[in-house]
Amino acid sequence: MLDIQLLRKDLASVVARLETRQSPQPFLDVAAFSALEAERKTLQTRTEELQAQRNALSRQIGQLKARGEPADAVLAQVAAIKQELESSAVRLDAIQAELQSLLLAVPNLPHPSVPVGPDESGNVELRRWGTPRSFDFEIQDHVEIGARLGLDFATGVKLAGARFTFMRGPVARLHRALAQFMLDVQTREHGYTECYTPYIVNADTLRGTGQLPKFEADLFAAKKGGQEGDDGQALYLIPTSEVTLTNVVRDEILAESDLPVRLTAHTPCFRSEAGSAGRDTRGMIRQHQFDKVEMVQIVHPDRSYEALDEMTGHAEAILQKLGLPYRVMLLCTGDMGFGAARTHDLEVWVPAQGTYREISSVSNCEAFQARRLQARFKNAQGKNELVHTLNGSGLAVGRTLVAVLENYQNADGSVTVPEALRPYLDGVEVLRG
Incomplete structure (x- = not known):
């Protein structure tokens, strides 16, 4: 706010x-x-x-x-x-x-460094890493590759409807390995504390991070027999664990020495994708349910932009360890999220589409969420001051799975396992159907 x-x-x-x-x-x-x-x-x-x-x-x-x-x-x-x-x-x-x-209902003000633009066409590329692979055979997309490894969209539709996926066997194991690998890197190398959070939250929690009231149509309401939560509030499935992790400091006054707070969690995310009809209907790019490893930092206002660059690097580290080519984009004013003052998107190379697709979004919300949350710290002068909050994907697991399947595909339909993931798959080097 x-x-x-x-x-x-x-x-x-x-x-x-x-x-x-x-x-x-x-x-x-x-x-x-x-x-x-x-x-x-x-x-x-x-x-x-x-x-x-x-x-x-x-x-x-x-x-x-x-x-x-x-x-x-x-x-x-x-x-x-x-x-x-x-x-x-x-x-x-x-x-x-x-x-x-x-x-x-008012979004955050863009930081002065953010380029002015109407939509994604106004985004600015900051850097690239890696070179897209050249294939000497016909490229298949993740839907075709994944079908041989247990990626089952038909069963997902039968069980829940469009934009849901069922996985079994090798692809399910690869999906789990990716999430474990991401958590290990963020906790062991980047200093985040791993958390396990509720997947269902009340309205106050969503209001604190800005999903309510403006974006209620994007949420899935979770009701039991038409009843609300124990406190009388409506309940919702989380769209991201940014919501739960950031709300940890709601109505808290932290000591300055407690900052920064670094939290991470692997959770499913639930989004209605309101307004996305007809977009990315094939495959796993845009789902109602997907997994994500989230990073959240609660920091001193003086270092929130340093933290933004740091967190962007933490997300990049996952892609680099997996050997996946990507680029970092600075979002323009017209493409930023509601609560963000500045956002860096990581876009991974997707061979079958011949383009880069978003796989992580890292944002500095400055005091925008903290003012809603009344999340403060006691500064050196002994006065209560709002913290700054940042969040980012480290990474979206499903989209990383897509990138691994397509970038590491082989002519015979198998998929080479990136070296970083092999310890999580008992040393398996190639996945076959």
């Missing part, structure tokens, strides 16, 4: 920066915000006047009583002021709630 003081101080500048994001999209009802702010200022000014009047009248009552004179008329004035103050307080609370509701 944005700092409301930014809007109060320079609304036009904030709106101009927001308008560089994807459009058309009404990020902020400026007329409603301005009207509510004007009413708030009027009420607060009137409240201060009434409080001063009440204080003066209270002194006057004391003086009248000291002289033994009647104070009924003045007491009546005080009672009237009290009634107006109570009415104003109720309205001020309602205005604050309405302002809060408006702000919850």
